[in-house]
Amino acid sequence: MNSRPRSLPAILAAMVLLAGCASQPAAMYDYTAFHEHPPRSILVLPPMNESLSVRATYSYLSTVSMPLAEHGYYVFPVQIVDEMLKENGLPTPGEMHDIPLDRAREIFGADAIMYITVQQYGDRFVLLSSSSDVSARVRLVDTRTGTLIWGGHAYASDSAGMSGGLLDQVIAAAILQGIKSTRDDSHRLSSRANLALFRRSNNGLPFGPYAENAGEIP
Amino acid sequence: MRAPAFGVVAALALVTGCASKPTPIYAWGSYEQLIYSAYAEPGSVALEEQINVLEDERNQAVAAGLPLPPGWHAHLGYLYVLSGRLDLAHDAFVEEKGLYPESVVFMDRLLANLGATPPGSSEASEAQNETKNEDQAGETS
Numbered sequence: 594m595n596s597r598p599r600s601l602p603a604i605l606a607a608m609v610l611l612a613g614c615a616s617q618p619a620a621m622y623d624y625t626a627f628h629e630h631p632p633r634s635i636l637v638l639p640p641m642n643e644s645l646s647v648r649a650t651y652s653y654l655s656t657v658s659m660p661l662a663e664h665g666y667y668v669f670p671v672q673i674v675d676e677m678l679k680e681n682g683l684p685t686p687g688e689m690h691d692i693p694l695d696r697a698r699e700i701f702g703a704d705a706i707m708y709i710t711v712q713q714y715g716d717r718f719v720l721l722s723s724s725s726d727v728s729a730r731v732r733l734v735d736t737r738t739g740t741l742i743w744g745g746h747a748y749a750s751d752s753a754g755m756s757g758g759l760l761d762q763v764i765a766a767a768i769l770q771g772i773k774s775t776r777d778d779s780h781r782l783s784s785r786a787n788l789a790l791f792r793r794s795n796n797g798l799p800f801g802p803y804a805e806n807a808g809e810i811p
Numbered sequence: 812m813r814a815p816a817f818g819v820v821a822a823l824a825l826v827t828g829c830a831s832k833p834t835p836i837y838a839w840g841s842y843e844q845l846i847y848s849a850y851a852e853p854g855s856v857a858l859e860e861q862i863n864v865l866e867d868e869r870n871q872a873v874a875a876g877l878p879l880p881p882g883w884h885a886h887l888g889y890l891y892v893l894s895g896r897l898d899l900a901h902d903a904f905v906e907e908k909g910l911y912p913e914s915v916v917f918m919d920r921l922l923a924n925l926g927a928t929p930p931g932s933s934e935a936s937e938a939q940n941e942t943k944n945e946d947q948a949g950e951t952s
Contacts, residue, residue: 634913651850655843662881663836667913670882672846673889673921702916780847803836803881 622796624810627742630735632704633802634667636697639675639686640709640729646779649714650686653729656783657709664791665804669701694736705742708732715779725751727782731790733798743798749786751778837880840868846886862890881911885918897925 637657642649654671662668683689713728733743791798797811841864848856865887872879888903908918
């Protein structure tokens, strides 16, 4: 009678482990909406910020163009877009995210808008060690119909045992010759988080028209 | 922590394992770092230095036979606007439009805005033409 309740947690733990493993090869994303409205051009709006770091919005904004354009899309110049929206009476990311889709189409001619919300940006202390974490929710919406055509969760961390590996090589290779770099850790991690999200197997962003493998799913 | 570290490492291995080899399509140079600096530490890189860096990197990219990324010429054009060199801004916006037809609506809007701004003096345009000729010589070599 004593042995049964003890083994139950063990079995449950084993099941959780198994379930965890089974979910590792991510389920195939439903790309139906994407294939109905495949974009050529993407307008990246300055991200909303739910993190504790005041610089998250603009630091993150400056790390999306490279991974997204290298994925094959036309990416509108983020700083001019930001300036133009501010000049048009939308001073904050919150207000920019509320811009009517037909208006965004009219001003920029964008096929899709990428809405980003930064959730974590910076150092986090976990018991004995600190780690730097960046995470964000990403949604891609067709400007003609307002349909969500793709989305996901970007994440990167600098905690022990988690190196950027090939992703960092891609980032390094893309940078021809850096000027005196003031990039902080979180900024570097944002590039990696985006690259990892766009390239994730089975639920990454399909490659855009300028990529060698245009139309393929990562 | 919710996910075991092992799971995270495995997921990352999957991601990196599936990533193609690092051969970028475009010459990015300092484009994103300049944008980062402009927001993170406004004024840390002077406007003229930003322009010089991008002009240098354009020459390097041309020499290496690498295309410049989407938005790049538009961004340089925007810096030219800020520095009052409207002729160069005009050329940069036209270049963006020619390279990337997806930008036509936006570039036409920026070009129209340029037209609404008072043009530079004739002296300024002469200086700009000289610069332009140098640029073209650099690009064709």
